[in-house]
Amino acid sequence: MEATRNKEICYEELKTLMGKSQNLLVVDVRSNEEVAKGHIPGSIHIPVDTVEAEFSLSPEEFKAKYGVTKPPPDAPELVFHCMMGRRGGIATDKARELGYVNARNFVGGYKTWAEKEGK
Template sequence: MASSVTKEISYEDLKALVGKSQNLFLVDVRSKEELDKGRIPGSVHIPIDTVEAALTMEPEAFKAKYGVTKPPLDAPELVFHCQMGRRGGMATDKASKLGYMNARNYAGAYKEWSEKEGK
């Protein structure tokens, strides 16, 4: 049923969602050090090595830890990203295996975002 091909989202599509969509759940899987250099507005920081644990938490525990409501399995706009694209893909695969049907990787990652945004 689940394909091994990671679903991806383009810069243009993500840009259209950031700040405009109530449904966007954007997960930044980079390290704290990378995050300190800049981030995509509205993203939630869940480092790559904790993604699986985070997505299997009880909703109350997730909210207490991350300050946001845990996305449901059918979240329409669940997007992961890292610095270059690889870890975002890994996180997207993990989410898909856990049953998140619409998980996508922003393959351009923060590198492309920061270049396009001029930050």
């Protein structure tokens, strides 16, 4: 079944996708305070406790609120991340429950990103 596809993505895979994909959507599920200290370029901020509600918005409402097109349920490149991976995993599971069968969690989260990017 499609939902059994890999639910995680590592730094190297994410970096490769960022360089070649026009359809990649990276969702930062950390708190406002955490995001203010740094974020992955191009990511949008949707706190973990609002993921279900935000991904239930109509495509028009989502675009108006976030400035990006709401991904379709079968979007191949939807990645959630937090600081280290736990909240990103929760958000990924919520998205999958909503039908986003390919949603993935960036293992290591922003902590790994910042280390690898020298931030």
